[in-house]
Amino acid sequence: MPKVDATTFNLILSTLSHPVRVQIVKMLSSKGSASFTSMMNGLNLNSSGRLSYHLKRLIKSGLTVQDQETGRYVLTEAGKILASIIEPIEDLSKHKHTRPPLVRTSELQLEPFNKDKIINDLKRETGMPSRIANEVASEVERKIMNMKIDYLTGPLIREIVVSTLLEKRFEDFRHKFTRLGMPYADAANLIEGPLKAPVSSPLHIQKRAAEALLEEYTLLSERTIGDAHISGAINLSHVHDWLLKLNTIRHDIRVFLVSAPESLPLQFSARKPQSLAEALRLLLNLITAAEAYLTSDQCIDYFNVFLAPYAKGLKYEEVKNLLREFIYTLNLNFEFKGFIPSVTINLELGIPNNLSNIPITLNGRGDAYAAFADEAELITEALLDVVMEGDILGRPFLSPSIVVKVRDDPLKLKQVYPVVEKIHQIAATWGIIAFANLTLPWQIGNVNYDAHFIRLDSKWHDDWELDSLRTGNIGEVAINVPRIAYEAKGSDDTLFTLLIHSLNAAIDALIVKQRRLLNKAKEGAFPLLCFNVAGKPYFNFESGSYNITLVGLPEAIKAHTGYFLHEDSSSLALAVKLVKLAASTIDERAKDAGVRFSLAQTVTEDPSTRFAIADSKRYPDKIRVYQGTPSNPYYTLSAPVPAAAQIPLKKRIRIEEALHKFSTGGHALHVWLNEPPPPPATLIRYTKKLCESNVGAFSYSRDLTYCPSCRKTYGGVKKRCLQCGSLPSSLTYYAREITTYKPLDYWSPAAKHEFKMRARYIL
Ligand SMILES: [Zn+2]
Known part of the structure; x- marks a missing residue:
């Protein structure tokens, strides 16, 4: 601007103090030049004298000239x-x-925009000092006024505030001010979109919408572990329930059976059960109530022993009818909820030593459990007979999962041969049954397994009642091991260092979960877990376990050494070293923190696809090792050898048994049976052999094909019904998905691929 003195400057300002003169400047600016007449018309003036006067003022102050x-x-x-x-x-x-524009608020009201609301929200939600909040709100107000709009919504204002915070580099405040929820299109897809699996009720749709929000909140509220989860380095199992629920529980049903109903947090029964019918009804009520607290399994240990006193004096048929009703209800519940969560029953072959002398009083008569050995066997036999029959439509019972505990000398099997034969008949017909090998020296005290083969022993306090009952697995984190191998670039030292780093990250995440859940418990959020049993809460939080799982171990070893661990002995040695290091690191942290951290081979949630996809975006094809296809990659989930590896069963057993004792949080060897299945006698021989190995838990799994028209189940995967010729589209396939039996329609794409590739054995 040309330099002007103070007098001229004042002259200019006073010249512009009249709106007509401002109008003239604007007109000349837009047109370039104008005649006296056109200005008269354009400005709508009716006196030429007035226009002359204004033009003279403009010329005098040096803003306008007349072209000569x-x-x-x-x-x-x-x-x-x-x-x-x-x-x-x-x-x-x-x-x-x-x-100001009108704002549609979250209370669905319309009110004028008011920047004080932004100031208050910023202060309340982020702890921002008033002065800065005022500054930010004024900036937002200016932006909104400049938009010249009549109407906007609360979420939109929040987005403008968030972007303003971002511009001003207030990263922490921005994080706290973020709005949760998803884009409209995502919500529409969740609620209206195609179903990924069949559903039995609208509850599924409601649940997945709620879970999406809970997951978003969890990952934002704990940012460091949230980032590790999102990046695919670790997986917080059931992340949507991370801050609200336990993973699994082991009930001590004695507490509910013998307590007066009025001392329980919920009225499971009208009176203390006095018959097997009342006891089983109470258990069903307990299972239904406990589901709300769990992301995964509930397990009833000593099922046949603890119920034995109630079977006293009953005939076999009576017991069988009652158990049939019980199993039907469990199955209805399981199917209705989309085959999660599961219920597991642990059965004893005889009365175990630790229970023999424990007294039980029923209907005024007192005795010890040892006196009810016959009734315990009666319950087992009746239960097995119900399971063997299948349901009224000819389908297998998928709930409860049954784990048979083999204790002491495996030869003891001879004494209970009829029961043992029934068990193996079911295994050869339906699969379904699993075995816990408690004959091993490292299976300390009472040990139980649930449907996902999550394991609890009695080592933590050296007390079976504290450690294996009235507690459970509280949380689970999986580690993406192949990623560690890609990052190690062939160096063993780096591999071990990165593994320890990941284990610590997993443990830190579990500590967060522990802290948050204990706070919730203190606030009274878990009445069923925290009601008073002889001075202690029902659920023993101090004994609750926290599992860390190594996912993709086979792929990691191959990426690191060039060989799968079943292909090369030094690769196997490296895998054992890695697992031992993980176990000892976890043990040390457990001792330091006084928290029951355990290494586990099995998981209750499958992150293998998520890990493999995250890695496919980070690492070049030539260094990655995965199962599946390039568009559907996954890692091996719960085993040291991929299911597809065509190796002799003996070799598979040898590798599994080298690792089970380190994975105290859970493990299982699955024997996938080929058709035709072996006769029960052959299977019994195998069970004995496996009980002599170092394998801690194992199952036989048979694939099943069900035809709804014929109400008939066949062994193996059939391309059509052998009776009516129905094609696969109208058939249902049942098999063990990694750990639990489910219809194939409910499986993940990765599990379906693995199912096709599985090495199946003829025994
Ligand atoms: Zn048919």
């Missing part, structure tokens, strides 16, 4: 500069007087 040749008026340099700033200034002053 044409007689038209034009702006001087100074006039042009002033014209360029008049409009923005006018805009500002104009908006000051404009009505």
